[in-house]
Each structure stands twice: as C-alpha cells, then as structure tokens.
Amino acid sequence: MPPGANKQIFALRYIFNIFRTYLLFHFRYPWVKYNGFIRVMKQTSFARRNIVLGNNVQFGPYCNVAVDTTIGNNVLIAGRVCFLAGNDHQTECPERLIWDSPRGEERPIVVEDDVWIGNGVNILGGVTIGCGSVIAAGAVVTKNVPPCEVWGGVPAKKIRDRFKSEEEKERHLLYVKRMS
Numbered sequence: 001m002p003p004g005a006n007k008q009i010f011a012l013r014y015i016f017n018i019f020r021t022y023l024l025f026h027f028r029y030p031w032v033k034y035n036g037f038i039r040v041m042k043q044t045s046f047a048r049r050n051i052v053l054g055n056n057v058q059f060g061p062y063c064n065v066a067v068d069t070t071i072g073n074n075v076l077i078a079g080r081v082c083f084l085a086g087n088d089h090q091t092e093c094p095e096r097l098i099w100d101s102p103r104g105e106e107r108p109i110v111v112e113d114d115v116w117i118g119n120g121v122n123i124l125g126g127v128t129i130g131c132g133s134v135i136a137a138g139a140v141v142t143k144n145v146p147p148c149e150v151w152g153g154v155p156a157k158k159i160r161d162r163f164k165s166e167e168e169k170e171r172h173l174l175y176v177k178r179m180s
Contacts, residue, residue, distance in 0.1 A: 017037075017039055018037070020040075021034070021037075021038045021039070021040065024040060025038070029046045029051075031046075031048055031049070031050075031051065032046050032051045032052075032053065033051065033052045033053070034052075034053040034054075034057075035052075035053065035054055035055055036054065036055025036056060036057075036073070037055055037056050037057075038053055038057050038058075038059075039057075039058040039059070040058075040059045041058075041059060041060050041061040041062075041063075041079070042061050042062075043061055043062045044059045044060075044061065044062065044063040044064070044065075045063075045064050045065070046065045047064075047065060047066040047067070049065070049066070049067055049068045049069070050068040050069075050108070051065055051068070051069050051070075052069070052070045052071070053071050054071055054072045054073035054074075054075065054113070054180075055073045055074070056073055056074045056075070057071050057073070057074075057075045057077070058075070058076050058077060059077045059081075060077060060078040060079030060080070060081065060119065061079045061080070062079050062080045063077060063079065063080065063081045063082070063083075064081075064082045064083065065083045066082070066083060066084055066085060067083050067084060067085045067086070067106060067107075067108065067109055067125045068106065068108035068109070069083050069108060069109045069110075069111070070108065070109070070110050070111070071111045072111060072112045072113035072114075072115070072131070072180070073113045073114075073179075073180045074113055074114050074176075074179070074180075075111055075113070075114070075115045075116075075117075076115070076116045076117065077117045078117060078118050078119040078120075078121075078137065079119050079120075080119055080120045081117050081118075081119070081120070081121045081122075081123070082121075082122045082123070083109050083123050084122060084123065084124055084125060085104075085106050085107070085124075085125045086107065086124030086125035086126060086127075086142070088103060088104065089101045089102075089103060089104075090102050090103070090104055106125060107125035107126030108125065108126070109123055109124075109125060109126070109127050109128075109129075110127075110128040110129070111123075111128075111129045112128070112129060112130055112131040112132075112133075112147070113131050113132075113176050113180050114131055114132045114176045115129050115130075115131070115132070115133050115134070115135070116133075116134045116135070117129070117135045118134075118135055118136050118137030118138070118139070118152075119137040119138070120137055120138045121135050121136075121137065121138065121139050121140070121141065122139075122140045122141070123135075123141045124140070124141060124142050127141050127142070127143060127144055127145070128144045128145070129141065129144075129145045130144070130145050130146045130147035130148070130149070131147045131148070131173060131176055132147050132148040132162060132169075132172055132173060132176060133145045133146070133147060133148060133149050133150070133151065133162070134149075134150045134151070134162060135150075135151050135152065135156065136150065136151065136152025136153070136156075136159065137152075138152070138154070139151060139152045139153055139154065139156040140153075140154045140155050140156055141155075141156045142155040142156065143155075143156075146158075147169070147173060148161060148162040148163055148169045148172060148173065149161055149162060150162055
C-alpha cells in the first residue's frame with residue numbers, strides 16, 4: 001500500500017481490480033492465462049494468441065498484445081506498449097503485392113521477471129527481455145535484452161547497466177529469484 005493511502009479505499013480498489021481481472025480473462029479474453037494479481041488499464045487488448053502472465057503484472061492504458069507472449073512476475077508495462085509479431089508480411093517477393101504476400105513465421109516474446117517497460121515501446125517477435133531490465137519510453141526492441149540493463153532508442157540499444165557492479169547485479173538477480 002502506498003504511504004499515506006487510505007486503507008479502506010486501497011482495499012476496495014484491490015478487490016475491485018481482482019473482480020475486473022476475473023471478468024476480463026474469463027469472458028472477454030479467456031485464452032489469456034494468468035497467475036496471480038494482474039492490473040489492466042482501459043483499452044488494452046489481447047489477440048487470440050498463447051499469452052501467459054505471471055503475478056504482479058500491470059498494463060498501462062492502450063497496450064496491445066498481438067503475438068504469443070510470456071510475461072514473468074513483477075512486471076510494469078506503461079501505456080501504449082505493443083507486442084508485435086515483427087515478421088508480418090514478406091516484402092521480398094517479386095511480382096507480388098505486399099497485400100498478397102505470405103506471412104512470415106511468428107516468433108514469441110518473453111519478458112522475464114522484474115522488468116519495467118516505458119510508455120510507447122514496441123517489442124518485436126522473437127525478443128527476450130532479461131530479468132531486471134528497463135526499456136526506455138519510445139524504444140523499438142528488435143533484439144534480446146540481457147538481464148539488468150537499461151535499453152532505449154530506435155532501434156533499442158544498451159544505454160547503461162542498471163547496477164554499478166557485477167556483484168550488485170548478481171545480488172539483485174538472486175533476490176528476484178527468491179521472490180518469484
């Protein structure tokens with residue numbers, strides 16, 4: 001509970017969210033599997049794919065999950081984040097309109113535990129975002145992100161390590177593993 005929050009209001013909002021999540025994933029998106037507390041803000045959509053969500057996962061408003069996706073525990077996803085197939089229409093087919101081109105192989109996305117994804121990020125299929133990583137707002141993630149790194153840009157690349165030393169990184173990864 002946030003410091004200074006009203007306990008009764010916090011409890012009511014928590015219970016309401018559990019009820020809303022139940023309705024959302026049992027009636028509107030029954031193909032989505034979830035394991036624990038999930039918070040989904042307005043206008044977030046889930047395509048009919050294999051989607052698995054861990055515990056303590058939050059989606060901001062207007063997110064779109066359009067590819068097979070597995071999301072770990074304790075993951076924060078800001079608004080307008082898109083999980084995309086990344087290998088959609090083939091563009092290298094001579095004498096064939098893009099409209100009529102075959103689709104490529106769909107590759108799943110994996111988001112490991114303790115990840116924060118900023119506003120407006122696009123994540124392409126086949127990508128794994130490592131445990132403890134942070135993706136800066138507006139990034140386009142086209143390749144795997146190693147654990148405990150901060151990535152941003154178009155296409156996304158490493159900005160810096162999340163921790164000052166390898167020892168801090170290893171301590172954090174052990175902590176996350178114990179908490180999951």
